[in-house]
Amino acid sequence: STAMSSIDWVKKRMMAEPLFAADIENLKKVAEIIFCRQNMEVAVGCESEDFPRFKDEIFKFHMPEKSFAAQNYKFDLCPKKNAFTNTNGIVYNITSFDYKEKNIAFHGKFNVLHTIINLEYLWNKIRVQGGAYGCGCKFLQSGFSYFYSYRDPNLPETYDVYLSLADDIATFDANDREMTKYILGTINELDQPKTNMDKLNAAINKFYKDISDESIIRQRQEILHTTALDIRQCAELLKLVTCENICTIGNEQKIKANKEYFNHIEPFI
Numbered sequence: 001s002t003a004m005s006s007i008d009w010v011k012k013r014m015m016a017e018p019l020f021a022a023d024i025e026n027l028k029k030v031a032e033i034i035f036c037r038q039n040m041e042v043a044v045g046c047e048s049e050d051f052p053r054f055k056d057e058i059f060k061f062h063m064p065e066k067s068f069a070a071q072n073y074k075f076d077l078c079p080k081k082n083a084f085t086n087t088n089g090i091v092y093n094i095t096s097f098d099y100k101e102k103n104i105a106f107h108g109k110f111n112v113l114h115t116i117i118n119l120e121y122l123w124n125k126i127r128v129q130g131g132a133y134g135c136g137c138k139f140l141q142s143g144f145s146y147f148y149s150y151r152d153p154n155l156p157e158t159y160d161v162y163l164s165l166a167d168d169i170a171t172f173d174a175n176d177r178e179m180t181k182y183i184l185g186t187i188n189e190l191d192q193p194k195t196n197m198d199k200l201n202a203a204i205n206k207f208y209k210d211i212s213d214e215s216i217i218r219q220r221q222e223i224l225h226t227t228a229l230d231i232r233q234c235a236e237l238l239k240l241v242t243c244e245n246i247c248t249i250g251n252e253q254k255i256k257a258n259k260e261y262f263n264h265i266e267p268f269i
Contacts, residue, residue, distance in 0.1 A: 036064040045200035079245035083255045084268040091250030093149045093158045097240045100143030108222025109230045110139040115186045121168055125161045130154050155258050159243050170235035174228045186223050
């Protein structure tokens with residue numbers, strides 16, 4: 001149904017807006033490449049007794065039969081320092097890095113590190129002291145990690161917080177009770193009650209990211225056995241937070257007052 005609605009949308013746009021006919025024609029070509037039987041994959045969430053009926057019905061949808069050769073794309077992942085200006089009074093500050101480029105493998109303790117950084121450092125320094133509406137970080141199994149603030153009245157002060165995290169974590173200390181609190185907070189985030197839709201999305205995620213049940217169990221055990229020493233050792237990981245790859249979106253005056261932070265500044269729209 002998503003495929004058909006997308007194709008119908010393109011057709012309606014072609015009829016309604018002839019001035020954009022060339023652009024719409026290109027969108028139509030893209031839709032024909034994406035929404036075809038060759039590329040169709042179906043994820044089903046239903047009772048087992050209902051599956052045969054669904055299986056018969058799904059192939060009644062009209063899908064183009066065209067076949068297209070797969071294309072390989074290589075994207076430029078070089079660090080950039082970009083800013084996009086608008087008239088808002090606040091900014092959004094993001095930095096990211098790829099720890100797998102430094103041959104660092106994902107470990108369950110990164111989940112606990114994420115909990116500790118969010119609760120004890122970013123929240124206190126950026127939200128409570130800095131006045132931002134929100135902030136956070138994430139360490140993905142793919143190797144990418146990012147730190148962000150949103151609706152933030154500050155710009156250089158927030159990037160300074162990101163840069164100080166390695167030193168902060170190097171001196172981290174917590175007793176057994178405190179570590180248990182952080183570990184439980186991490187596990188609770190993973191074990192939240194899930195709706196049927198949540199379960200289906202989790203299964204799709206596992207399939208496309210090739211995540212095995214064994215790796216999930218291993219990650220869980222690594223979380224449960226994380227110590228304060230493990231967290232301090234993550235200071236080496238956080239030294240990769242150099243703010244060489246950043247993006248700020250928001251207040252034009254604030255961005256231009258800190259233009260030395262950026263290699264490229266342009267209007268957001």
